[in-house]
Amino acid sequence: MHRCFDEWHASVEDHFDPLIKHEAVPDCGSFEVRYGDGRPSRYFYWDELPSRRLRPEALKRDVALETARTVARTARDELEAINR
Numbered sequence: 001m002h003r004c005f006d007e008w009h010a011s012v013e014d015h016f017d018p019l020i021k022h023e024a025v026p027d028c029g030s031f032e033v034r035y036g037d038g039r040p041s042r043y044f045y046w047d048e049l050p051s052r053r054l055r056p057e058a059l060k061r062d063v064a065l066e067t068a069r070t071v072a073r074t075a076r077d078e079l080e081a082i083n084r
Contacts, residue, residue, distance in 0.1 A: 018075065018076065019032070019069060020034065027047065027049060028047045028049070028052060029045075029047075030043045030045045030064070031043070031044045031046070031065055036075075036079055042071060044064040044065075045057060045058045045059070046059050046060060046061045046065075048060065
């Protein structure tokens with residue numbers, strides 16, 4: 001059975017996750033924070049191997065994840081306050 005586009009679209013929005021993990025190379029990647037209001041995404045780059053950290057802003061994975069979660073929560077709270 002096929003779902004219509006409106007049902008699929010609604011389910012995507014209901015489960016929208018503003019935090020997306022990108023990891024093309026093992027132990028190296030980024031966390032993307034997507035904003036629901038159309039602002040450009042923010043990326044938090046991480047690498048578990050210090051010798052591979054070519055970007056000065058690259059963090060360890062757990063630090064990047066916690067920073068991205070904090071930014072995503074703050075953005076969510078700001079949007080909820082505006083929509084009240």
